[in-house]
Amino acid sequence: MADQNWKTLLHDRIPDERGQEIETFAGQVELRRQHKLDEKVFAETRLRWGIYGQRYDNGQRYDGLTTQTLVFPAGDLTKGPNTYWDAPGMVRIKIPFGGVTPEQMEVLAEVADEYSDGILHVTTRQDFQLHFVHIDDTPDLMRRLMAVGITTQEACGNTVRNVTACPLAGVCHDEAFDVTPYSKAMAYFLLGHADTQDFGRKFKTAFSGCEQHACALVNMHDLGLLARTKTVDGEVKRGFAVFVGGGLGTIPHQAKLLSSFVTEDEILPLAQAIARVFARLGEKKNRNRARIKFLVEQLGIEEFSRLVFEERDQLPHDDRWTSYLSEVQEYHETPTRQPFSLNGQAKPDGFEAWHQTNVYQQRQPGYVAVYLNLPLGDLTSTQMFALADLARQYAGDTVRTTVEQNMVLRWVSEADLPDLYSALKVIGLVEPGINTIVDITSCPGTDTCKLGIASSRGLSGELRDQLTAKLPTLPDAVKELKIKVSGCFNSCGQHHVADIGFFGNSRRSGNYLVPHFQVVLGGKWKENAGSFGMAVGAVPSKRVPDVLEAITNRYASERAGAESFQDWVTRLGKKEVKAMLEPFTHVPAHEVDASFYADWGDTREYSLGDIGVGECAGEVVSLFSMEIAKAESNHFDGLLALDEGQYAKADEGAYRGMLLAARALVRTRFLALMSDDPTQIVEAFRAQFYDTKLFFDPYAGGKFASYLFRRYENPPTTVDADSARRLLAEAQLFIEACYACEARVNGAITDLPGS
Amino acid sequence: MIPFRAQVKFFLENPDSVDGSLFVGVFQRWIQQKALDGLLIDVADYRHVFEGPGVILIGHESDYAIEYRNGRPGLLHTRKRGLEADLPTQLRNTFRLALAACELLEAETVFIPRLKFRADTIEIRFADRLQLPNLPDSFERIKDDLGVALAELYAAYPVQFAPVEQDARYLFTVGVKAEGVRDIAALVRHRQPSAQP
Numbered sequence: 001m002a003d004q005n006w007k008t009l010l011h012d013r014i015p016d017e018r019g020q021e022i023e024t025f026a027g028q029v030e031l032r033r034q035h036k037l038d039e040k041v042f043a044e045t046r047l048r049w050g051i052y053g054q055r056y057d058n059g060q061r062y063d064g065l066t067t068q069t070l071v072f073p074a075g076d077l078t079k080g081p082n083t084y085w086d087a088p089g090m091v092r093i094k095i096p097f098g099g100v101t102p103e104q105m106e107v108l109a110e111v112a113d114e115y116s117d118g119i120l121h122v123t124t125r126q127d128f129q130l131h132f133v134h135i136d137d138t139p140d141l142m143r144r145l146m147a148v149g150i151t152t153q154e155a156c157g158n159t160v161r162n163v164t165a166c167p168l169a170g171v172c173h174d175e176a177f178d179v180t181p182y183s184k185a186m187a188y189f190l191l192g193h194a195d196t197q198d199f200g201r202k203f204k205t206a207f208s209g210c211e212q213h214a215c216a217l218v219n220m221h222d223l224g225l226l227a228r229t230k231t232v233d234g235e236v237k238r239g240f241a242v243f244v245g246g247g248l249g250t251i252p253h254q255a256k257l258l259s260s261f262v263t264e265d266e267i268l269p270l271a272q273a274i275a276r277v278f279a280r281l282g283e284k285k286n287r288n289r290a291r292i293k294f295l296v297e298q299l300g301i302e303e304f305s306r307l308v309f310e311e312r313d314q315l316p317h318d319d320r321w322t323s324y325l326s327e328v329q330e331y332h333e334t335p336t337r338q339p340f341s342l343n344g345q346a347k348p349d350g351f352e353a354w355h356q357t358n359v360y361q362q363r364q365p366g367y368v369a370v371y372l373n374l375p376l377g378d379l380t381s382t383q384m385f386a387l388a389d390l391a392r393q394y395a396g397d398t399v400r401t402t403v404e405q406n407m408v409l410r411w412v413s414e415a416d417l418p419d420l421y422s423a424l425k426v427i428g429l430v431e432p433g434i435n436t437i438v439d440i441t442s443c444p445g446t447d448t449c450k451l452g453i454a455s456s457r458g459l460s461g462e463l464r465d466q467l468t469a470k471l472p473t474l475p476d477a478v479k480e481l482k483i484k485v486s487g488c489f490n491s492c493g494q495h496h497v498a499d500i501g502f503f504g505n506s507r508r509s510g511n512y513l514v515p516h517f518q519v520v521l522g523g524k525w526k527e528n529a530g531s532f533g534m535a536v537g538a539v540p541s542k543r544v545p546d547v548l549e550a551i552t553n554r555y556a557s558e559r560a561g562a563e564s565f566q567d568w569v570t571r572l573g574k575k576e577v578k579a580m581l582e583p584f585t586h587v588p589a590h591e592v593d594a595s596f597y598a599d600w601g602d603t604r605e606y607s608l609g610d611i612g613v614g615e616c617a618g619e620v621v622s623l624f625s626m627e628i629a630k631a632e633s634n635h636f637d638g639l640l641a642l643d644e645g646q647y648a649k650a651d652e653g654a655y656r657g658m659l660l661a662a663r664a665l666v667r668t669r670f671l672a673l674m675s676d677d678p679t680q681i682v683e684a685f686r687a688q689f690y691d692t693k694l695f696f697d698p699y700a701g702g703k704f705a706s707y708l709f710r711r712y713e714n715p716p717t718t719v720d721a722d723s724a725r726r727l728l729a730e731a732q733l734f735i736e737a738c739y740a741c742e743a744r745v746n747g748a749i750t751d752l753p754g755s
Numbered sequence: 756m757i758p759f760r761a762q763v764k765f766f767l768e769n770p771d772s773v774d775g776s777l778f779v780g781v782f783q784r785w786i787q788q789k790a791l792d793g794l795l796i797d798v799a800d801y802r803h804v805f806e807g808p809g810v811i812l813i814g815h816e817s818d819y820a821i822e823y824r825n826g827r828p829g830l831l832h833t834r835k836r837g838l839e840a841d842l843p844t845q846l847r848n849t850f851r852l853a854l855a856a857c858e859l860l861e862a863e864t865v866f867i868p869r870l871k872f873r874a875d876t877i878e879i880r881f882a883d884r885l886q887l888p889n890l891p892d893s894f895e896r897i898k899d900d901l902g903v904a905l906a907e908l909y910a911a912y913p914v915q916f917a918p919v920e921q922d923a924r925y926l927f928t929v930g931v932k933a934e935g936v937r938d939i940a941a942l943v944r945h946r947q948p949s950a951q952p
Contacts, residue, residue, distance in 0.1 A: 109924070113926060
């Protein structure tokens, strides 16, 4: 027993190749511990193994009074630049198509118990994440997961991330066919593939069974595959419409159609060809322009398509392209129980409300899929063990996670629903409201993410609590709305595709910073993320519940017939939307109401000190506020012009907004700059803030400045809706970055009272 | 033998009167004040999860959670990292740190009424399924060492301990009951000098 370790104990249960890869990683951990491996190399290595840094891993934490230095026992040893060895980190666990077996669920629960804090978090890519994990524990964690067929490999880093798929695949009424075996084949074909190892950025892939629903969101993926059939010579052929170059991020891009029909035997080689083109021609140095969407935009979809198919023709044959197809025919999931309808059984209290929102009638008569509404995507290891039991007892051999951070038990006999409900109630998993306004998606935000600006989880939890209490009385049109929250502009919470989205930012008020959320309205979740919302204004974080109530009340009362939320927002117009938000934008003075100066779920005075080190000039610059307001006004005029179809005017509004924001910033240092001349403004901004790197965000670097420079250097010859919309979105981010820079440079971040 | 992680839970005597949201502020203040031994890093709030870890004060060597498992709130101390020489020493340190946190919480005036932890009933868990799976044999392996550590903790108070019968997949857990001990302060007073690290 004394010599027992997980490596030897699990040796026979881990495939040789995978086991060797884990041992190589374990060796690299040891080498880095001995300073024999470069920290940058190790950082990229661990990222490729799904091991991320967490907030405060640079050894600095703002405690509400001052920034404390966290002195870790391992001293100066790092696991990456400015990332201390002992600092707790996050481990992302890949779950292809979101499918987990009861046995895998048990091991996930075990590792959450022993290496993390007992919590499993479902992500918007159907992964699981564990937080507060020590780097020393990761090799054993990987061994235990791999022994049941789960890997963390390429869950992070510039790799092919988890391949997602509709959680109802195989049981859905509207799908062309079950995409499960295809998504699984794609995930394992691309995992560790030689052609996917040299990307400039990450690469996300999704499979959907139909066009109308949102379950897989193919329109916002680097590679999206939409199931289709085609009759050729009287025979029905399976294939996929293939989309490329979609993505959210700071500026959302709708994917472009690469091919309307690719036969099933061609999807793997086509994905390989896309990977090769991306690796060969994609941006490598500037990570802010390195996603494939920028390459598609730069080349145009026609040229990109030509290059991909040319590459496809040159690929050396690989048996794996088609070998999985025999398994496709055989693929099936085995229900535990026979199908029987729900017929007169006694129903426990609360059953009806739960049944109404959380139960989906499968295509197969007598079977239903049961959604588990996980608050903020979290569940405990104890709940996971119990769920594994319930899956064995009532469902099939595969449980699914969803991109909305929930889980699904499929193949439940309808007659078992009352008993299953009662069993789920014992473990606290019968919260109704799936696909309603209370089913809020949120990224980790400032809870654990190094990039977080505001508390997305804190806000989401507050909104969820408030809305759950009101849910029975909400009008149906409001109940059906989607809310998604991101802690910063990077849209990990998918705020662009929600009816009502929020992303975190901050504003300065006197010598204080105030957490804010930008309101994003009119995104479309349906139709595989059919359209993206637009930012309409920032409000203090503590005002968001009031803002939400105002928006939803007005929608409910002014909605014309069956008018969608998107149509209502469009009809209302941005001017009116802005006016609706305006009463909520006021921030009371600190001495009047200090609660505005702390974030949700956090008693500390709000600070951005944890995400960057600022300089201290120490004086309130009210001129900046006046100047930046002009920038916002011009930007808003651009938004109105976009609504009116005046795209050139919209472009001009966005550009003027950026110029004025840049000038506002320059004037905090160089009051004499009064000119409206773009060249003078851009040159002064470049000299004062870009070349000096004062404008640089600790993580985004000079990315947002590039939006201004690009528009200045390359004025458009023609402007269409897409380009106008994009420049407006870029201008919004540039203005936000100016706010952040001013606060950083003039002291509100680090120069807090008492510090 | 030193388990990977040892945990001890002191149950709240008056759980119904506790406002769980207050722990966020209390723990954040403890980080400011460096109120406990070891490196304190962050606060994680999981109150939204059913019978979960509640609010956790995350540290490097130790975590302190107001845990709600099985509907029985209490302070769960997890000894995560450290260089103890043997199991009795690890347990001594685990008890010492947990008691220190309980004492501090009982002194917190933000809780009305004040928090009070039971001293007569504790639960010890071993988060190490490799060395100590939840099997009868595990109890035999730690019984003597645990007996030594508990005798030191409870001094003259009679104490009984036995494995908790539960799902075999859960962490190996030992339930402890002592007779006559009134409160946390009594345990702190009665801890043997040898329990000091």
